[in-house]
Amino acid sequence: MGKLQSKVKRNGSKYRAESRREECAPVQLPRQHSRAHNDAVTYIAALKSDLCVSGGKDKAVVVSNWRTGSALKRLVGHEREVTKVSCVFGSNRLFSASRDKTVLMWDLHGKLGPAQRFMGHHLIVTGLAVSADCRLLLTGSRDNTLCKWDVESGQCVQNTGICRNLVTHLCWVPGESYVLQTSEDKMIRVWDSRDLQVAHTFPMKQYIQMHCDVSQDGNYCLTCSNGFGGQGCEATLWDLRQTKDKVCEYRGHLQSTASCIFLPVGMCDTPAVATSSHDCTVKIWDQNTGACLSNLFLDGAGPLSSLAVCDSSSVLCATFNSGIYSLQMDRSKGAALRQVLNF
CATH class of the missing domain: 2.130.10.10 (YVTN repeat-like/Quinoprotein amine dehydrogenase)
Known part of the structure; x- marks a missing residue:
């Protein structure tokens, strides 16, 4: 009997999930609307007071009215999954990064096709940060590089790389020329966008x-x-x-x-x-x-x-x-x- 009992394996994750439901108060079911994406949604950002922009595994960038749940624009141009979207709140420009190694810029009130293409990374693009005036764009990739782009021309004006710096995200510091970056190498770096040099690093995480x-x-x-x-x-x-x-x-x-x-x-x-x-x-x-x-x-x-x-x-x-x-x-x-x- 003891031998039989020793063979019983308890599913710890199952019990954790049950306890998780007990901790969370019951909620009312939300109003259901047609899905903005027909696959996983990978990233979302607020665009205006009633608009959001999202990217998904379906390769699409979608602008939706988040108050009503209605999709207003479906922007198609990437050849593979969209990994990140970024925008300056209140502006009409939005940016999307993809596994197809490119970044696209879209005009909210322009044509459905991309208004600008940024091509130069050799692997999936995983980081996007745009300056407050929408004139500069920083991108990061699993190819260990960061690129700085002139938004109007679409030209890469500077790039740099650090060994094993597989970028996971970029975020512009409000009112500054600095950009925060996280990475698969467990480091957190602060970049100076003016010369694309590391200005600070935080202690490495586990x-x-x-x-x-x-x-x-x-x-x-x-x-x-x-x-x-x-x-x-x-x-x-x-x-x-x-x-x-x-x-x-x-x-x-x-x-x-x-x-x-x-x-x-x-x-x-x-x-x-x-x-x-x-x-x-x-x-x-x-x-x-x-x-x-x-x-x-x-x-x-x-x-x-x-x-x-x-x-x-x-x-x-x-x-x-x-x-x-x-x-x-x-x-x-x-x-x-x-x-x-x-x-």
Whole structure:
């Protein structure tokens, strides 16, 4: 009997998933709309007060009204999966990167085809950052290089490479010439876009850094890491004014944390950040203490790939299996999120 019992293997991940559902409060089903993409949504960004732009495995870039869930423009030009999209909030220009090694620029009110092409990387493009005036574009790739482009001409004006610097994400620091970068080599670098030199590095993390974001005041940055079984999977707050050590860590996800963003001032009662993970949860954290303020489990959504802030109370979440969710902050219940739309 004892021998038989020793052969029974318990599925730890199964029990973790069940406990995860118990922790998360039940939510109302969101209003369902036609999907913006017919495959996994890989990245999403806020474009205007009522518009968002998303990229997917279906090779398309889609502009949607996130308030109604309706797709307004479907932009087709990439030959392979779209990996990242980027834009300056309020502008009419949007950029997309792809596994086809190219970056395309699109005009919101122009023709459906790309307005500009940026070609020069030798492997999948995984990082996009555009300056506030939309005149400069920085791109990063798994080919270990960063390229700086003149947006108007489409010409690469400078490029540089660092061995094993497989770029995972780029983010422009508001009001500065600096760009934050995460990498598969677990390093976090701050680049000076004027000469494309590394200005600062933060202490190396233990796991691959998946994504980054910068606070609106330009003082702090967030990074998040991959991991499994609760090891790694954290987001980290850093002070851009000094590079000695982390300020705070946010731990609680069970699988890779794919996206991390700062929430607007006033969205919560305290400064807050949000993360999304392959464990199907979106978490809101107290920025200063690291306490988890709320936890939303998106059942059946699959890995959550990206987050974007829309306005002072709404967050968009891109998923692999269920398209895009519009989530709203319920201030009457602290920092709780509820599902509003699924498109």
